[in-house]
Amino acid sequence: MSLTDDLYREIILEHFKNPRNHGRLKVPSLTASGANPFCGDELELTLSLAGNRIEEVQALGKGCSISQASASMMTEAIKGKTLPEARDLAHRFKAVMLENAPFDLPPELEDLESLEGVKKYPVRIKCAILSWNTLLEGVEAYTKGLSQATHVEGEEGDRPSLSQQMESEASPTSSAPEEAGAGVDSKQEEIRAVLKTVIDPELNMNVVDLGLIYGIDLQGEKVNVTYTLTSPGCPLGPIIKGQINTALGRLPWVKEIHSELVWDPPWDPRTMASEEVKTELGIW
Numbered sequence: 335m336s337l338t339d340d341l342y343r344e345i346i347l348e349h350f351k352n353p354r355n356h357g358r359l360k361v362p363s364l365t366a367s368g369a370n371p372f373c374g375d376e377l378e379l380t381l382s383l384a385g386n387r388i389e390e391v392q393a394l395g396k397g398c399s400i401s402q403a404s405a406s407m408m409t410e411a412i413k414g415k416t417l418p419e420a421r422d423l424a425h426r427f428k429a430v431m432l433e434n435a436p437f438d439l440p441p442e443l444e445d446l447e448s449l450e451g452v453k454k455y456p457v458r459i460k461c462a463i464l465s466w467n468t469l470l471e472g473v474e475a476y477t478k479g480l481s482q483a484t485h486v487e488g489e490e491g492d493r494p495s496l497s498q499q500m501e502s503e504a505s506p507t508s509s510a511p512e513e514a515g516a517g518v519d520s521k522q523e524e525i526r527a528v529l530k531t532v533i534d535p536e537l538n539m540n541v542v543d544l545g546l547i548y549g550i551d552l553q554g555e556k557v558n559v560t561y562t563l564t565s566p567g568c569p570l571g572p573i574i575k576g577q578i579n580t581a582l583g584r585l586p587w588v589k590e591i592h593s594e595l596v597w598d599p600p601w602d603p604r605t606m607a608s609e610e611v612k613t614e615l616g617i618w
């Protein structure tokens with residue numbers, strides 16, 4: 335069974351607009367909070383337990399549609415379950431998202447399947463599993479006798495391996511400008527066109543549309559490019575820099591290239607990426 339992109343987006347948006355079990359329990363047995371700094375997602379879970387059964391669960395958060403929809407679906411999935419059952423569900427869902435395990439969750443949890451489509455965008459996987467990781471940490475802390483747990487995405491473990499990221503092949507665009515005019519604007523356009531052949535392997539999208547190119551400065555035959563990466567932990571820095579320099583070197587009139595990696599301001603796809611990329615990334 336596989337859902338179409340349209341259908342999964344519809345299900346995700348429906349949960350985002352009408353989150354189930356939305357709020358914060360007044361007297362929770364267990365509280366856990368989590369964050370995904372990459373996307374700005376935040377989540378607080380409160381659970382009330384009878385023995386080890388989850389009687390009530392509420393989620394309160396902010397962030398992208400995927401993270402919040404995932405939390406909504408998770409609360410539906412774990413309500414009434416025991417803590418070990420909920421933990422098992424979390425591990426099975428994460429296996430689907432991170433290890434390509436087959437989706438074999440019970441039919442009443444089929445909304446979760448809509449999140450499987452997110453796997454195409456590695457950066458969104460963190461959004462989709464934030465609620466489940468927060469739950470796991472909360473349950474673990476609770477069983478260890480603590481009542482508070484905090485989870486922050488993006489440090490360890492959850493990141494797809496570099497080899498997975500590199501599977502995506504670069505597909506150079508063919509949008510070279512028609513005339514090689516001498517104007518600075520057309521040269522800027524030429525540079526943007528060749529930089530569009532530089533693909534961020536993690537997202538499989540070009541660095542121009544992602545908004546990673548912060549500045550193109552021309553001084554005669556010298557080009558200064560400032561660029562950033564999607565996250566400071568990105569292991570692809572040297573690769574991207576090399577690709578930028580190679581791409582610029584294809585322009586015959588470019589004699590000198592300076593490319594500089596900068597972190598200020600931090601990359602924010604919500605304001606910097608093209609509309610097309612935002613749709614691809616699931617930022618609605």
Ligand code: ZN
Binds near residue numbers: 373375397398
């Ligand atoms: Zn997110």
